Amino acid sequence: MSAQKTSKKTTGKSAGKSSAKAAGPAVTELKEHIVEIISDSGEGAQRCGQSLGSIAARMGNGIWTTEIIPAEIRPPARSVAGASGNRIRIGSGYITNGGDQTDLVVAFNEQVLLGRVRARELKPNCIILLESMWRTHNDINIAMAYKETYSRLVEAGYQVREVPMEQECLKLTPDAKRGKNMFALGMLCYLYSFDLQAARDQIALTFGKKAQTIIDANVVLLEAGHKWASENFDYRFCIPATPAKQAQIATNGNTALALGVMASGMELCAMYPITPATSASHYLSDVFEKVGGLVHQAEDEIAACAFAVGASYASKCTVTITSGPGYSLKQEAIGLAVMAEIPLVVVNVQRGGPSTGQPTKSEQGDLMTAIYGSHGDAPKVVMAPATIEECFYSMITARKIAESFNTVVVVLTDAMLATSQQPFARPQFNEAWLAPPIDQSAVPDGAKPYDWDATTGIARRFIPGQPGGMHTVTGLAHDRQSHVAYDPDINQEGLRARSLKIAALQKTLLPPEVVGDDKGDLLVVGWGSTKGAIEEAAAALRAEGKKVSSVHLRFLQPMQPGIKEILQRFKKVMTIETNWSDDPADEIIDETNRRYSALATLLRARYLVDVDCWTEVKGQPVKPSTIRRVLLDKLQK
Amino acid sequence: MKFSSTECLLDLYEEKLELEDYQSGVPRWCTGCGDNAILTAVQRLCRDEGLRPEKTVFVSGIGCSSRFPHYMKTYGFHGIHGRALPIAEGIRLARPDLTIFVNTGDGDCCSIGAAHWIHALRYNMNLTVFLHDNQIYGLTKKQASPTSPIGTKSNTTPRGSYLDALNPLSVALGVANASFIAQAVDWIPESLFEIVKAAYHHKGFSFVRILQRCPEWLPKLHEADMQEPDAVQLLHHENALQISPNLAKVYKNQLKHDPLDIHRAREIASSTDVVPVGILYQNREIPCYEDTRQTGILRTPDIVRKGLEAEFDKYEV
Ligand SMILES: Cc1ncc(C[n+]2csc(CCOP(=O)(O)OP(=O)(O)O)c2C)c(N)n1
Ligand code: SF4
Ligand SMILES: [Mg+2]
Numbered sequence: 001m002s003a004q005k006t007s008k009k010t011t012g013k014s015a016g017k018s019s020a021k022a023a024g025p026a027v028t029e030l031k032e033h034i035v036e037i038i039s040d041s042g043e044g045a046q047r048c049g050q051s052l053g054s055i056a057a058r059m060g061n062g063i064w065t066t067e068i069i070p071a072e073i074r075p076p077a078r079s080v081a082g083a084s085g086n087r088i089r090i091g092s093g094y095i096t097n098g099g100d101q102t103d104l105v106v107a108f109n110e111q112v113l114l115g116r117v118r119a120r121e122l123k124p125n126c127i128i129l130l131e132s133m134w135r136t137h138n139d140i141n142i143a144m145a146y147k148e149t150y151s152r153l154v155e156a157g158y159q160v161r162e163v164p165m166e167q168e169c170l171k172l173t174p175d176a177k178r179g180k181n182m183f184a185l186g187m188l189c190y191l192y193s194f195d196l197q198a199a200r201d202q203i204a205l206t207f208g209k210k211a212q213t214i215i216d217a218n219v220v221l222l223e224a225g226h227k228w229a230s231e232n233f234d235y236r237f238c239i240p241a242t243p244a245k246q247a248q249i250a251t252n253g254n255t256a257l258a259l260g261v262m263a264s265g266m267e268l269c270a271m272y273p274i275t276p277a278t279s280a281s282h283y284l285s286d287v288f289e290k291v292g293g294l295v296h297q298a299e300d301e302i303a304a305c306a307f308a309v310g311a312s313y314a315s316k317c318t319v320t321i322t323s324g325p326g327y328s329l330k331q332e333a334i335g336l337a338v339m340a341e342i343p344l345v346v347v348n349v350q351r352g353g354p355s356t357g358q359p360t361k362s363e364q365g366d367l368m369t370a371i372y373g374s375h376g377d378a379p380k381v382v383m384a385p386a387t388i389e390e391c392f393y394s395m396i397t398a399r400k401i402a403e404s405f406n407t408v409v410v411v412l413t414d415a416m417l418a419t420s421q422q423p424f425a426r427p428q429f430n431e432a433w434l435a436p437p438i439d440q441s442a443v444p445d446g447a448k449p450y451d452w453d454a455t456t457g458i459a460r461r462f463i464p465g466q467p468g469g470m471h472t473v474t475g476l477a478h479d480r481q482s483h484v485a486y487d488p489d490i491n492q493e494g495l496r497a498r499s500l501k502i503a504a505l506q507k508t509l510l511p512p513e514v515v516g517d518d519k520g521d522l523l524v525v526g527w528g529s530t531k532g533a534i535e536e537a538a539a540a541l542r543a544e545g546k547k548v549s550s551v552h553l554r555f556l557q558p559m560q561p562g563i564k565e566i567l568q569r570f571k572k573v574m575t576i577e578t579n580w581s582d583d584p585a586d587e588i589i590d591e592t593n594r595r596y597s598a599l600a601t602l603l604r605a606r607y608l609v610d611v612d613c614w615t616e617v618k619g620q621p622v623k624p625s626t627i628r629r630v631l632l633d634k635l636q637k
Numbered sequence: 638m639k640f641s642s643t644e645c646l647l648d649l650y651e652e653k654l655e656l657e658d659y660q661s662g663v664p665r666w667c668t669g670c671g672d673n674a675i676l677t678a679v680q681r682l683c684r685d686e687g688l689r690p691e692k693t694v695f696v697s698g699i700g701c702s703s704r705f706p707h708y709m710k711t712y713g714f715h716g717i718h719g720r721a722l723p724i725a726e727g728i729r730l731a732r733p734d735l736t737i738f739v740n741t742g743d744g745d746c747c748s749i750g751a752a753h754w755i756h757a758l759r760y761n762m763n764l765t766v767f768l769h770d771n772q773i774y775g776l777t778k779k780q781a782s783p784t785s786p787i788g789t790k791s792n793t794t795p796r797g798s799y800l801d802a803l804n805p806l807s808v809a810l811g812v813a814n815a816s817f818i819a820q821a822v823d824w825i826p827e828s829l830f831e832i833v834k835a836a837y838h839h840k841g842f843s844f845v846r847i848l849q850r851c852p853e854w855l856p857k858l859h860e861a862d863m864q865e866p867d868a869v870q871l872l873h874h875e876n877a878l879q880i881s882p883n884l885a886k887v888y889k890n891q892l893k894h895d896p897l898d899i900h901r902a903r904e905i906a907s908s909t910d911v912v913p914v915g916i917l918y919q920n921r922e923i924p925c926y927e928d929t930r931q932t933g934i935l936r937t938p939d940i941v942r943k944g945l946e947a948e949f950d951k952y953e954v
Pocket of ligand 2: 665666667669670671672701702771775776850851852853854
């Protein structure tokens, strides 16, 4: 991952004085750049950013887009906490995460920009393209605020360039607010030397459902932005692309998840709206029926989960998609599915917690709840996709496991995966993904509904409609006949069987892959959305000769085989997670009271290895540069 | 969602099933418990209607009454407290071919599961629902329930319960899309059977509140009503139930009521001097949620492939 080095190259130079070209400014070649477009919400920065990402991907660039979302639906205009938009990391090669600080930002007002500056999201000498309309605003306070911020940013070393976006757009449209984003897109296409035709095609795709006049109006603005930039900027960039050999699709994690549901053979999704999970169900509501599936919006998450249990019981393995608070509400019904051995897929798109927490922010705070949630011993499978692509395939795997082992499979993603976009190889449909037809054959004489296999704990399930299979499933302790158990030995037997199924699954899993040498000074263990950042940081350190490797876990319950052996080959082991862990530097924290992060706790308990952890719960994706610093620190300790 | 012709192809051989073919185990309810009478009526219904045991599911929550499925030799789902209805809804949406009954208690339905109850009425899915209303929490040993009459002495209200009872009939009659609302009493077997049967034949969410005796905790609650036949008012109509000569001999308090008249139904539901028994409201025109949600699309691998490819096209870069 040469990313870090490349960005240094640009920071060293003042933009625009590299190779000379006959016409137009010199084009600086970059390995990667991070671009942001921010505005008040409703001004279209999100769409501009997404389009830019898609155009870059069309050009064959690697991209990772991250949404910038204000906590409120409509924060007041021009507020520091109100930035809404998109951040796109564009690279020559494959991009696995959002990266570090921003190289170039387009801001529709200086206040939202201030929010980003204060959050230290911008590089020290970041290029800022700032809407200039505020300088001459009628409201003297606004004009003053603008001028003051402008001067301060310039003083601080940012390369601020004022752009009369509003003024230019007004020449073409009466409502500049609605078109500015396309003007900005045109500018960016010029600045990054993207093919204007690819941008036009992208607009046609984005506005595909709308009238041709709307598409045309947007194209006019796009071209105007491009032209204005060509006449006014004395620098230009190019990020050489290495187009993928295979066809690629670019989606965010929630869309990938919903596509995965469609592909998995599941036919029903029962849900109750909750951020940041909802967009998966929105999308699914739109497309699922076209393939004969449907989304049921229940009256609450308890109902959604119970509904899913009912449908799964009756043979249609169902998914229920939620986030933290909703996941808590589902616990009792999840326990029922575990007890009655009904296949069920539960997706938890994690957000900040506890309680209502940070609805739009990302966290990995629900791992323990996922594994240990629901009262009593309720063993279930817990998986965590680590990339957008894995969000897609995880649904297919989850349904298969749920139905093969008659158990609950919890899939943990998070707000960051849910809203980030990344291209991946267009999946090749495989009929084997789908569920087999419902078994309605007669049950053999004497067969029992819970005839637990002595070794694996697995029993064949009887589905309503199967003659001879009549029985009453129950959440009460039950025997092999599904009769309520009054004998203490039977409870023991049932718990054993349900637990063995987890071990049986584990026997089918492969050891995780170690990225880097398979032994060394430091091993970083992660799970979920942090994969790209961890691997980038570790690779950067390896490039400096450090003996750092990483391993990323897709299964958290059961854990893949071979992990202990891997941990033992490293002098130090630590996890990087985005959940809480006590800081040993805090005055009253010591080894007797330190609360480790979720995965570190699990690894310590399971493998008796001294696993340290570093975590951050700022709701933002952890940056590779932060991880790099943490790892260096750990190496030196 | 639709069923492909390969699914659920059963040889429905002509076989006359007897009562024993629907009976499973020995009910563990107290002697004299009204749940026994409900079980008898329902087993008779299954036999008379020739329901295939493998195509029939009884779903329940938790409570004395929710033990019901264990005593039926059909498929059964004894779920968790309050959630019988959403479980049954899931089964219904997945399987239009099954006959589904729900047994729920007054705590199960009107307290912990009240939200689901309201919404189940509104979904109007084809389910036959029996509210075993003994006006007390039986299984957990005598606590006041939302339907306990004010002043009911229980373990949590030793000096008498504080609040007026919730009237399940009035509540149900206030919900949009309610399509079948009836009341029965466990101590008039013939009428109980007729109401259960009418509920089964109604396509939609058939909600039957059954006043069910709990001799263990409230032995006196219905004593007076049982001794005085006129305390019970039998509802009849040419579009609803007719009263048999047998019943008419004993129960002289009769009221002709058109089950489409919802305003009158609400008045009847709120009577305090008599116990109305029969169909209060029935509207056969209200669509079932599962039919509204029918897509008519047969989910073949080819349809899924086409649908997916179309979506991939949208996101291809
Ligand atoms: C979540 C939950 N809370 C409480 C209980 C305990 N509980 C079991 S049954 C019941 C009430 C039963 O009353 P009702 O629904 O009227 O049924 P009945 O026993 O009277 O037939 C309660 C409170 C439980 N099983 N689950
Ligand atoms: S406690 Fe009441 S409701 Fe429960 S079985 Fe006994 S009589 Fe029936
Ligand atoms: Mg009760």
